[in-house]
Amino acid sequence: MKSKSNITEPFLIRVFLIVIAIGFIGVFVALPVAVIFIEALAKGIGAYFNELNNDNAKAAIKLTVLVAAISVPCNMVFGLAASWAITKFEFFGKRLLITLIDLPFSVSPVIAGLIYVLLLGANSVMGKWLDAHNMQVIFAVPGLVIATIFVTFPFVARELIPLMEEQGTEEEEAAIMLGANGWQTFWNVTLPNIKWGLFYGVLLSNARAMGEFGAVSVISGHIEGVTNTLPLHVESLYNGYNFVGAFAVASLLTVLAVFTLILKMIIEYYYPHEIKAAR
């Protein structure tokens, strides 16, 4: 232990690096968050709640919750199925499948919105069929849901695959040998092992689902009170120079983000082995 000083830096350099690190995070992360609340409360607490307590804001909150409530469970079921197939079996093309599942992460949100406008918009074959049957998808809630499913597509699978890979297949094999059926095995053996990893994945996809902007912006049509989710409502208010309103609504989303991170910290602290993915 005498050589401890060999493998660290001089005191002044340490202080200097700490100041740079804290300064960087402070200026780029802490201050922007502080600004949101200060701007939101710039005209007092009454004005703040007025901006949240009106029809457009309420409609945006409801729509955001609705979109997340549909898209997150869809991706949860998909994530469970995909990670079961990928981690419990050896088959040809597995690596390719994993790469394809990750694909939506490398697609710009704007392009994610665009592909559904192309596929389901008024000019497309599908769009004409939907129109003939009086179904509105683009510039309506179903479009918002599909775009949100796309951008949050990999979250749960990405969290579960490394975790289930590490846990192997022995416990499941034992359960099957002892006479359990597939469903019982999943419910009683696999799920208890992965529940925190699953929750973590759901938490992250929910945060992204509620905060998505680019993809839904292309697909929503920006109809106040109808197809404006919270992030889109923030944009409308901001572009209408209602800064208190924009920051008040933004503060809701900030609280959601901070709450998500706190839950994430708690899970990482208590169940570190059940959180595998790099982020």
Add this chain to the structure above:
Amino acid sequence: MLTIKLKQPSVIPGFSLTLGFTILYLTLIVLIPLSGLFFKTVTLSWHDFTQTITAPRVMAAYKISFGISFIAALVNVFFGFIVAWVLVRYKIPAKKIIDAMVDLPFALPTAVAGIALSALYSDHGWIGEIFARVGIHLAFNPAGIAIALIFVGIPFVVRTVEPVLHDMDLELEDAAASLGANRWQVFTMVILPHVMPALLTGFAMAFARGLGEYGSVIFIAGNVPMVSEIVPLVIITKLEQYDYAGATAIALTMLIASFILLFIINMLQRWSGGRMLR
């Protein structure tokens, strides 16, 4: 015979059900819609396609998007390494909180980040005001785009470098030091080569994210064509003018660029020993 080759036998049930559902869902949600990008683009003639993707305004946007994403990723490599270093090696108060704050750009909706950054860095903002006094304007120009892209890229470098530093064997540094290397030599010859794959991976991820980023940028960029207009905004502008084929052509070129980056990131991750794989 063929099935044995395609899938190894297992007593666990549910293979066809889960794999079938996975492939169906993947095809419907991701593969068919993405392939539409390609099919829409081929409705353009080659001449129109090249005209669209090389128009001066589009070329300017490529330069801005690629150039500023590159700069922002470099800034993140530098500061991200220092943050990771401080978090792993030093004892500092409130470390857990600072560590959690690194993830905030992942969790904070991009539109929220966009208006917060533009309030902070515009000429009337807390930080923008200081710079405006000496004639430096940080918002509504390319500098604003850089600020937004630095923000969204922060977690990538920190989160890829952190585990590598954490698992690094201190005895290597100790050995180098006892053989007479000074701290700077240890850093450049032992530590830096060890974290290089992770730094490059973090750089590539931040760069790729910057290319596609939209929400946090548009509020602070000023969005002046030829000067501070990013590619995703050009795509949206074309869409709003009902130029679907044009928007799609530009989107396809950007998508190909992201896939090339994704491929490079995969290679880098394999090089760094699969540490951050998946």
